[in-house]
Amino acid sequence: MKRRERTRQLIELGGLVAKAGLIELIDDDRAVLFGILSEAAAKIRSEDSERLTAIWRRRGIRAFAKAKVGSEDL
Numbered sequence: 203m204k205r206r207e208r209t210r211q212l213i214e215l216g217g218l219v220a221k222a223g224l225i226e227l228i229d230d231d232r233a234v235l236f237g238i239l240s241e242a243a244a245k246i247r248s249e250d251s252e253r254l255t256a257i258w259r260r261r262g263i264r265a266f267a268k269a270k271v272g273s274e275d276l
Contacts, residue, residue: 221269 219225219235228234245254
């Protein structure tokens with residue numbers, strides 16, 4: 203069961219990368235994507251992590267809400 207849960211988690215995280223539009227923006231360059239994620243991880247490890255995660259959480263919530271509204275128009 204653990205393997206199935208991990209697979210689902212990885213698929214969902216990949217979906218977030220796609221939903222954010224990163225695949226098209228970076229022309230599916232995985233080195234660039236890994237660099238972006240590594241930079242974000244470094245920022246989260248910094249002393250400013252609480253402020254940054256709060257900002258990013260708010261942006262994510264707004265983006266999810268915007269995507270939901272857009273999908274209802276279909």
